[in-house]
Amino acid sequence: MTELKLIESIRSQVKPHPNVMLGIGDDCAVLQSHPQAQLVTTDTLMDGRHFICGDTPPALIGRKSLAVSISDIAAMGGVPEAAFVSLVIPQRKESQPLVEGLMSGIVTLADKFHIAIAGGDSNSWSGPLVVSITLTGRPHHRGPVRRSGAKPGDSIFVTGPLGGSIDDHHLNFEPRTFLAKELLDLTPITSMIDLSDGLATDLRHICSESAVSAQLNPEAIPFRSNITHLDTRLEKALTDGEDFELCFSLNPKGVETLKRAKLSQPIYHVGTIVKQGPNALQWNDGTAIISTGFEHGF
Numbered sequence: 001m002t003e004l005k006l007i008e009s010i011r012s013q014v015k016p017h018p019n020v021m022l023g024i025g026d027d028c029a030v031l032q033s034h035p036q037a038q039l040v041t042t043d044t045l046m047d048g049r050h051f052i053c054g055d056t057p058p059a060l061i062g063r064k065s066l067a068v069s070i071s072d073i074a075a076m077g078g079v080p081e082a083a084f085v086s087l088v089i090p091q092r093k094e095s096q097p098l099v100e101g102l103m104s105g106i107v108t109l110a111d112k113f114h115i116a117i118a119g120g121d122s123n124s125w126s127g128p129l130v131v132s133i134t135l136t137g138r139p140h141h142r143g144p145v146r147r148s149g150a151k152p153g154d155s156i157f158v159t160g161p162l163g164g165s166i167d168d169h170h171l172n173f174e175p176r177t178f179l180a181k182e183l184l185d186l187t188p189i190t191s192m193i194d195l196s197d198g199l200a201t202d203l204r205h206i207c208s209e210s211a212v213s214a215q216l217n218p219e220a221i222p223f224r225s226n227i228t229h230l231d232t233r234l235e236k237a238l239t240d241g242e243d244f245e246l247c248f249s250l251n252p253k254g255v256e257t258l259k260r261a262k263l264s265q266p267i268y269h270v271g272t273i274v275k276q277g278p279n280a281l282q283w284n285d286g287t288a289i290i291s292t293g294f295e296h297g298f
């Protein structure tokens with residue numbers, strides 16, 4: 001397939017969107033600018049690191065590549081709008097089904113979240129598949145929720161069970177934009193992050209950005225039901241990563257508000273923000289948590 005044919009085939013799958021004044025076909029896209037702030041996030045997914053190309057259907061690779069960025073928009077409390085899809089395709093005879101599968105996974109999820117595919121880049125080479133997506137979004141009217149607003153006395157919540165994502169959850173998880181909006185419609189959220197590297201690592205980001213520490217209750221941490229090894233499940237929940245649930249903090253007033261509210265799905269109160277101490281993370285008996293989640297080495 002030629003580059004032009006590939007772009008035309010992508011263009012034919014893409015739907016119009018009110019905030020995309022000019023989409024695929026020119027040197028740049030033209031987006032309607034918002035009077036308020038705009039969210040922008042980018043993520044690159046690679047064969048062998050984030051998925052295994054021969055083992056995973058291309059549509060699921062495409063789905064995951066967009067879903068991880070929707071999750072980052074959710075983590076700021078926003079609504080996604082326009083995606084830019086960069087493909088680096090391995091040069092083989094059978095690349096057409098790969099590209100079509102990738103795009104069908106991307107387009108199906110984009111439609112579900114009312115996201116426009118506003119542009120991208122198409123390349124081929126002799127190396128493995130790489131998919132990189134940049135996604136814009138609109139923050140909630142309360143403003144973007146940052147990692148930096150947690151205060152001692154706040155409660156820490158997660159939006160779903162953790163650990164064991166490698167079975168298939170990392171490919172088919174539901175990014176939490178709807179829940180984030182539901183929560184923000186009810187109450188301010190003092191800090192939030194999505195769990196891509198594991199609670200142990202991602203909650204530490206909230207702690208360092210907010211200059212606080214966090215105490216976790218081991219009894220309260222929800223596990224994904226596929227984790228059968230009882231002796232390692234706490235460690236797995238903290239470190240496996242790719243849960244793509246949200247972790248957020250609420251002040252006592254927010255906790256009261258949510259107690260009275262009926263949410264569309266359960267949330268889990270897993271700990272408390274405390275004054276900054278020598279360890280960012282500890283259990284509620286005071287022992288330090290030394291586990292760390294996923295980290296790329298350079």
Ligand SMILES: Nc1ncnc2c1ncn2[C@@H]1O[C@H](COP(=O)(O)OP(=O)(O)OP(=O)(O)O)[C@@H](O)[C@H]1O
Pocket residue numbers: 042043068072196197
């Ligand atoms: N190469 C880079 N150049 C500039 N900024 C970067 C680079 N890599 C990461 N960042 C910035 O660092 C911050 C943290 O990025 P990080 O990738 O850890 O967050 P994330 O996207 O939520 O996590 P994950 O990649 O695990 O999904 C973000 O503000 C991001 O834009």
Ligand SMILES: Cc1ncc(C[n+]2csc(CCOP(=O)(O)O)c2C)c(N)n1
Pocket residue numbers: 048049050051052166170196197240241242294296
């Ligand atoms: C083939 C294969 N090997 C390992 C994993 C697990 N894994 C990969 S990246 C990552 C953290 C988030 O990455 P990033 O920080 O790049 O967003 C995790 C937990 C996988 N899904 N597939």
Ligand SMILES: [Mg+2]
Pocket residue numbers: 071072075193194196
């Ligand atoms: Mg994130």
